[in-house]
Amino acid sequence: MFITVTANPMVEHLFPVSDLHAGSRHRPTQAWTFATGKGLNVARALHDLGEEVVAVLAVGGRRGREIVERVEAEGIRSRIVPVRGENRAGATLFHEGQHTTIYGPGPTLEDGDVEALVANVRSLLPARCLVLAGSVGHPSLYTRLSTLGVPLALDFCHPCLDECMRVGNVLVAKPNRQELGYLYGIDDPVVGAHRLHEQGARWSVVTDGAGPAIFQSGGVTRRVQPLRVRQVHPIGSGDALLAGLLHALPRGPEAAVAFATACGAHNASRPEVARLDPAACEALARQVECTRLEG
Numbered sequence: 208m209f210i211t212v213t214a215n216p217m218v219e220h221l222f223p224v225s226d227l228h229a230g231s232r233h234r235p236t237q238a239w240t241f242a243t244g245k246g247l248n249v250a251r252a253l254h255d256l257g258e259e260v261v262a263v264l265a266v267g268g269r270r271g272r273e274i275v276e277r278v279e280a281e282g283i284r285s286r287i288v289p290v291r292g293e294n295r296a297g298a299t300l301f302h303e304g305q306h307t308t309i310y311g312p313g314p315t316l317e318d319g320d321v322e323a324l325v326a327n328v329r330s331l332l333p334a335r336c337l338v339l340a341g342s343v344g345h346p347s348l349y350t351r352l353s354t355l356g357v358p359l360a361l362d363f364c365h366p367c368l369d370e371c372m373r374v375g376n377v378l379v380a381k382p383n384r385q386e387l388g389y390l391y392g393i394d395d396p397v398v399g400a401h402r403l404h405e406q407g408a409r410w411s412v413v414t415d416g417a418g419p420a421i422f423q424s425g426g427v428t429r430r431v432q433p434l435r436v437r438q439v440h441p442i443g444s445g446d447a448l449l450a451g452l453l454h455a456l457p458r459g460p461e462a463a464v465a466f467a468t469a470c471g472a473h474n475a476s477r478p479e480v481a482r483l484d485p486a487a488c489e490a491l492a493r494q495v496e497c498t499r500l501e502g
């Protein structure tokens with residue numbers, strides 16, 4: 208079983224808008240709404256891939272109730288941790304590969320919320336992997352969760368990443384290239400992947416949207432050119448890739464990298480967020496080519 212934690216989930220509305228102009232009115236004829244947040248996105252993708260997964264969610268207010276309702280309707284198992292305040296609302300406007308996001312403010316987690324989240328995760332153990340992705344919510348939450356001994360997948364951009372890597376059993380660390388720059392001032396994905404690997408990540412993965420992604424594991428570094436797809440929007444592609452990697456790890460490194468890349472591309476090619484069609488992902492995975500880098 209997998210566990211994901213989402214400290215700052217949201218109700219996200221996604222609109223295709225071809226003529227975005229500040230100060231004008233837009234009336235798209237289609238719209239999608241999802242309960243999102245990186246941990247929850249990974250949970251959705253794992254669920255679609257047939258994995259047993261529990262999404263631990265910090266929820267509050269009316270939007271919190273909507274998040275719970277939406278997650279239940281999708282059949283994703285969850286553990287709800289009530290918090291004070293109102294969960295975020297978000298809007299994403301997209302057109303032909305360009306996107307604009309507005310993510311509103313979420314609740315501030317208190318010490319007691321951290322305790323409740325940690326207790327919920329602990330009560331669900333053992334697990335194959337604990338996914339800590341997206342907004343940290345509280346400076347001590349991820350560090351606390353990292354000490355539980357369960358294999359971790361870390362995908363967030365906060366200075367506590369180093370501490371989590373120091374105290375935790377890290378199966379995967381997966382920042383994107385921009386996050387790598389923000390965290391370490393490193394621009395080169397290969398250098399970044401090496402650094403994360405040296406810090407103890409058994410898999411270090413640095414993605415860069417439609418640019419080459421680096422996967423390092425077991426002393427082998429692979430560069431993968433993302434598949435050519437017509438991008439709808441990229442929201443959740445990293446989450447889909449992470450879910451695909453976790454799902455496919457038992458197949459061995461080469462196949463896991465291919466499947467993960469396929470999941471990322473599949474997500475980028477559709478308007479939904481981290482919703483995967485497994486057969487489509489399998490078909491795409493057969494097209495992925497990776498290059499082993501020397502050294």
Ligand SMILES: Nc1ncnc2c1ncn2[C@@H]1O[C@H](COP(=O)(O)OP(=O)(O)OP(=O)(O)O)[C@@H](O)[C@H]1O
Pocket residue numbers: 382383384414415416417419420433434435436438441442443444445446447448467468469470471472473475
């Ligand atoms: N336009 C695209 N075409 C093909 N594949 C894509 C595209 N965008 C993303 N992907 C795939 O998804 C992977 C992850 O994308 P990206 O680097 O955008 O993740 P991210 O920034 O972590 O996204 P998020 O945090 O929103 O989930 C890429 O390495 C690539 O394989």
Ligand SMILES: [Mg+2]
Pocket residue numbers: 362382383445446
């Ligand atoms: Mg990401």
